[in-house]
Amino acid sequence: xxxxxxxxxxxxxxxxxxxxxxxxxxxxxxxxxxxxxxxxxxxxxxxxxxxxxxxxxxxxxxxxxxxxxxxxxxxxxxxxxxxxxxxxxxxxxxxxxxxxxxxxxxxxxxxxxxxxxxxxxxxxxxxxxx
Amino acid sequence: xxxxxxxxxxxxxxxxxxxxxxxxxxxxxxxxxxxxxxxxxxxxxxxxxxxxxxxxxxxxxxxxxxxxxxxxxxxxxxxxxxxxxxxxxxxxxxxxxxxxxxxxxxxxxxxxxxxxxxxxxxxxxxxxxx
DNA sequence: ATACAACTTAGAGCTGACTTCAAGTCAAGA
DNA sequence: TCTTGACTTGAAGTCAGCTCTAAGTTGTAT
Numbered sequence: 001x002x003x004x005x006x007x008x009x010x011x012x013x014x015x016x017x018x019x020x021x022x023x024x025x026x027x028x029x030x031x032x033x034x035x036x037x038x039x040x041x042x043x044x045x046x047x048x049x050x051x052x053x054x055x056x057x058x059x060x061x062x063x064x065x066x067x068x069x070x071x072x073x074x075x076x077x078x079x080x081x082x083x084x085x086x087x088x089x090x091x092x093x094x095x096x097x098x099x100x101x102x103x104x105x106x107x108x109x110x111x112x113x114x115x116x117x118x119x120x121x122x123x124x125x126x127x128x129x130x
Numbered sequence: 131x132x133x134x135x136x137x138x139x140x141x142x143x144x145x146x147x148x149x150x151x152x153x154x155x156x157x158x159x160x161x162x163x164x165x166x167x168x169x170x171x172x173x174x175x176x177x178x179x180x181x182x183x184x185x186x187x188x189x190x191x192x193x194x195x196x197x198x199x200x201x202x203x204x205x206x207x208x209x210x211x212x213x214x215x216x217x218x219x220x221x222x223x224x225x226x227x228x229x230x231x232x233x234x235x236x237x238x239x240x241x242x243x244x245x246x247x248x249x250x251x252x253x254x255x256x257x258x259x260x
Numbered sequence: 261a262t263a264c265a266a267c268t269t270a271g272a273g274c275t276g277a278c279t280t281c282a283a284g285t286c287a288a289g290a
Numbered sequence: 291t292c293t294t295g296a297c298t299t300g301a302a303g304t305c306a307g308c309t310c311t312a313a314g315t316t317g318t319a320t
Contacts, residue, residue: 013308013309015308015309015310016307016308016309019307019308019309023307032316032317034315034316034317035315035316036315036316036317054307059306059307060306060307060308061306
């Protein structure tokens, strides 16, 4: 798979894919003899995982550290798990705080619904009895 | 209330408060005759609201537009509501996507739990029957 | 063979959201 | 009154995370 195909498959720019690879987020992308990227299933799996984690807001730096540990093999399993557990905690807190903001937004919108409705009723009454 | 007190009350830097005011996110901050900010309750209310919305990820630009409409009075109520409704939709989608990433993170962590447990069992067996 | 799109790299540039700086003003305590 | 620290401004700097550019190479269709 070329970089363009991968970029279309996952909805991410080819530039970003190259950037991710350069910063160590996507290991072992195969190349053709001419030096052109030729993603296999493993590489695609990494791309998908990294996109998902970036979407969750894990910093590029943290992911790059995680991938480095992966490459070092089994002995780093505990450390890798710890990274994910920490990031999960932060993610949970973020989701909670977003839900709180969502509540507030809902409340505000409700308020607008009320005042807009009220204004429309007033307008209608004005028309009915001039 | 001085800018410092407000900054401590809401856990945001004085620099950020000035920046928000300059970009139109916080209207009508009163000043002392000497030109020093002296936040009243209304201004604090705005600060709190803006921090909450920024936390939800609403862009500074959108909030500045919203505040501008607020200043223009009642006639902009519908437009303001529409801004909030749009932003709410985006927020809902973001929360959903974060929850999906959280699921994936949980799955991954579970997997680590298993392999780490397995490794520890193997290690223990190795000690028990050498 | 030749055109032409898609690929390669290093490195510069952009965006959003602050954050810091420089140079000066204000205000409360000794 | 003088010092000290908090405040003021506009402008420049920083940071993460891309995004674009330039100059050159690869690969495919005619």
